[in-house]
Structure formats: structure tokens, C-alpha cells
Amino acid sequence: MAPHLLVFGDSLSFHGPEGPCPADDPRLWPNVAAAGLGGHADLVAGIGWTARDVWWSLTGDPRVWADLHHVDAIVLAIGSMDTLPSPLPTYLRQGLRYLRPDGVRRVVRGAYLAAQPKLSVALRGRPAVLPAKLTVHYLDQSVTALRALRPELPIFGMLPSVHRAAAYGGVHTARPGAEAAMASWAARADVPLLDLAGVVGEHVLSGAGNPDGMHWGWAGHAAVGAAMAKLMAPALSDVG
Numbered sequence: 001m002a003p004h005l006l007v008f009g010d011s012l013s014f015h016g017p018e019g020p021c022p023a024d025d026p027r028l029w030p031n032v033a034a035a036g037l038g039g040h041a042d043l044v045a046g047i048g049w050t051a052r053d054v055w056w057s058l059t060g061d062p063r064v065w066a067d068l069h070h071v072d073a074i075v076l077a078i079g080s081m082d083t084l085p086s087p088l089p090t091y092l093r094q095g096l097r098y099l100r101p102d103g104v105r106r107v108v109r110g111a112y113l114a115a116q117p118k119l120s121v122a123l124r125g126r127p128a129v130l131p132a133k134l135t136v137h138y139l140d141q142s143v144t145a146l147r148a149l150r151p152e153l154p155i156f157g158m159l160p161s162v163h164r165a166a167a168y169g170g171v172h173t174a175r176p177g178a179e180a181a182m183a184s185w186a187a188r189a190d191v192p193l194l195d196l197a198g199v200v201g202e203h204v205l206s207g208a209g210n211p212d213g214m215h216w217g218w219a220g221h222a223a224v225g226a227a228m229a230k231l232m233a234p235a236l237s238d239v240g
Helices: 030-036 052-062 062-068 090-098 102-122 133-150 175-189 196-207 216-236
Strands: 004-009 040-045 074-076 155-158
Touching: 004 062, 030 040, 030 074, 030 216, 040 062, 040 074, 052 133, 074 133, 074 216, 090 102, 133 155, 133 175, 155 216, 196 216
Parallel strands: 004 040, 004 074, 074 155
Antiparallel strands: none
């Protein structure tokens, strides 16, 4: 039987060199990884998703509850967006979309997006979208819940990616601390992690990816998918 992967991700899981793509696009890294293992992947993801969004998905999405009974492995492809600068608190930043009338929303959002790079630099990348201790907290809660339901289910994760995004002034000061905290947690929790920076860092920082300086080109997706398949293969050798 071909392995069935369930991938929880952020926009790095479904944005290509020109923008977002359908989840079943074979060039996206979750599908590259699944194909490398001779199986298929389902993607549960959203723009800007953090470890907290994964926890909310696990506890609140009945489609996920159904999938969890049938999948052969889980990938928590999350944590990169947690490390981005967030000059406004998350609830205020995400609340901009609810402003009315539409003209007011567009003006306020435009002003915030214009200020975001300057504020990211001025505040030295802090606060981050999600503090490292909360990223670890939600990842640990998610893994604990998954293992309570499916103790035998292999679970994998990722260390945060890198960026050169002008939208954040090129600032990424929260990443090293988050990377260290996630690596320490993963060692305790026995969750193998893919080092995204090691796989796709040059691709991003050289400007070979998406012009936004954050998302990847197809070469990046291919590299991440192949690396993830290699990481997962030993745990899935007995599937089927």
C-alpha cells in the first residue's frame, strides 16, 4: 500500500515562484516528498500559519479528525512564520481584514504594510509572530495529542526557513532562538526535523526563489521534497 502523508503547513507548502497553487500541484514539496515515497499527500495549511494554527486545526477541523484514522505519517511543516517580525500583535494584524467599510480597510492595511518593514528594522524583529516558547508549546501539545490517538504514527517536523523579504526589512532576528528551542524540543520528543535552511537557504538568499524573498521556486520545492522523503523513508519502509 502506498503511504498516505498528512502535512500541516504554512504558505511555504503551497506557494510557488509566482504565488499560491492548488494543493495537488505535483511540483509542491509535499507532493514531491509523497511521490518519492511512492504515495500521496494531503495538505492542511494556510497563509501565515503558525504552530498555534496546527493545534487549532487538530482540535477543530473534522476533516483532519477523519484523515488521522487513515494516514501513515504526519509532517508538521510549521514554525517558519512564527519567527517573522510582527510589529502589531497578531490579533490586531489579523483583525485588519474585518474593518469596514472596504475603503477604510484598504487604507489601514496599506498604511500597515508600508510601515511594516520600517517597524521590523526599528524594533529589531521583535516581537515575533509567535514566541519560541509558544511555538514549542503548541508543537508539543499537537504531538502529545497525535500520539494519544495513534501511538504508532511517525511524526516529522521542520526547522524554520530563512528569508530576504523586503516586506520585513530583511530582518529575521527571532529565527536563531526559535531554531534552538525547536531542536531541543524535538530531541526530547523524538520528532525528526528537516533543516530547511540547510536544504533551501542558498536558494532563498541568492534570490532564486519567489521575488517576495520568502517563498520558493520549483527547484526549492524539489530539494525540500526530496530531502523530506529521504528523512521519512526509514520510518515508512514497512508500510503496506
